[in-house]
Amino acid sequence: MARTPGRERPNWVAGVTSLVWLAIVVIPIYWIVITSFKTQNNYYATNPLAPPTEPSLDAYRLVVESDFPLYFLNSLIVTLGAVIPAVAVSFMAAYAIVRSGRTRFLRSANWLFLTGLAVPHQATVIPVYLIIIRLNLYDSLLGLILPSIAFAIPLSVLILTNFIRDVPKELFESMRMDGATEWGTLWRLAFPLTRPAVVTVTIYNALTIWNGFMLPLILTQSPDKRTLPLALWSFQGQYSINVPAVLASVVLTTLPILVLYVVGRRQLLSGLTAGFGK
Template identity: 45%
Template sequence: MGTRPNWFAGTFAVGWLFVILLPVYLMLRASFESQSAYTRNGPLAPPTEFVLDNFIASFEMGFGRYLLNAGIITVGTVAIVLVLVPPLAFAIVRSRNRGVSAAFRLLLVGLAIPAQVVVIPLYYLIDSLGLYDSLLGVILPTAAFVIPLTTLILCGSMREISGELYEAMAIDGATPLRSFFSMVLPLAKGGIATVVVYTALNAWNGFLLPLILTRSPEVTVATVGLSQFRQQFSVNIPGLLSAVVLTIIPIFIVYLFARRALIAGLMGVGGK
């Protein structure tokens, strides 16, 4: 017996898809159109031309450097998180030591502390370390703020690995270190992908820390650069939207490569 189609749900889904895709279409259409054509035709008219002048102008004004700085911060933050969080989560999941449990609970306190609350002492700390107005001075606190939640995510992924698998590895003579690299990391790839995408999003889209901890144009990142472009391109909407498109493309590529493992991690299967 066939199922009855749900026309209401289908209509709602199509309408919601239209709501989501319309801003994307308007942004892409405007970014590939000249300012004169955009002003003449309006934002809702069909595209009449396809030019790259807006993107060329963005790079000529230094936006390529801003993207590079944002990329360096993102890669550096993800690297720190990938080095620290997986072994930290493994120790929390497998250790029965009370000190480790207490340290984990203390780490979770970081979830309740937003960056806005500690930005002033953080500024003085970074300045006293001689890292002010440097990319490293942004990378370190950015990684510190994402470590609590990423550790929690990866702990949930590693807890779903069956205890029998650990026992089988131990019977085969595997050390905890070998079990970690040979079994835990492959089975927790969904959680790791979730951690990578979450960390990359936070690092790439970060605004407050780069704004407070940097000053010179040489270390300005894309989000801060967009704020400056908004003032310069206040009447040139296509020029501003072309810069927005440039900031979206890199993180969209990250999602495309990690989407399968990311979906598996969000479904709670831990990549198994």
């Protein structure tokens, strides 16, 4: 351990806690991965924590040859279809709140979004279900997209507001001097300057919507409208004995999010710490 000024002795309590936690996090993940490469027979024959004696892609083949690619596509459509509009409208609202938040209208809007944070979304699913039925959107991907956007807005506005506030006032001033419209200032000044926050909010929302379970459970019915988490749940019923196949689908479901995490990790972690740590 490198010595830092002011810290003479290593911190054993924190060190041990961090190692114990590392084990708790890593063991289940390790188990998911190794098990997904076992055959069904191998799963029952080998020690659960030992790597497969003969690694096999049987489980993955079974999953990919099922309707999994369709569910994957559904999840992709819902996630992109919800995250992009959600971030765009939240950014516009956050910009307005920061730039002219003293007007009564925007003050109330801000209050509404902040209050929305304290309301558990799941408590509103029954009327959401009714609205979606009445809009003739039941059992459609658009019916999943609309409420997902709405649920993403409050937290996105909060985080984006915190970041747009940090843009120096003089920059807005000089844009105004150059004759830029507010619309132009929003996209050409505020948006690029708060990119880390935008990335954070985008990844966070993508994660939440990609992993969402209750809306698809309630708002869809046909197997061909399933998104991945719902499909996982029904896989589990279908292949309850084929644990490697179930875990292979867990791996495949998480892979896109893992890629997103690897790409945007730095910004996501610093964005979240700054967004909440105030």
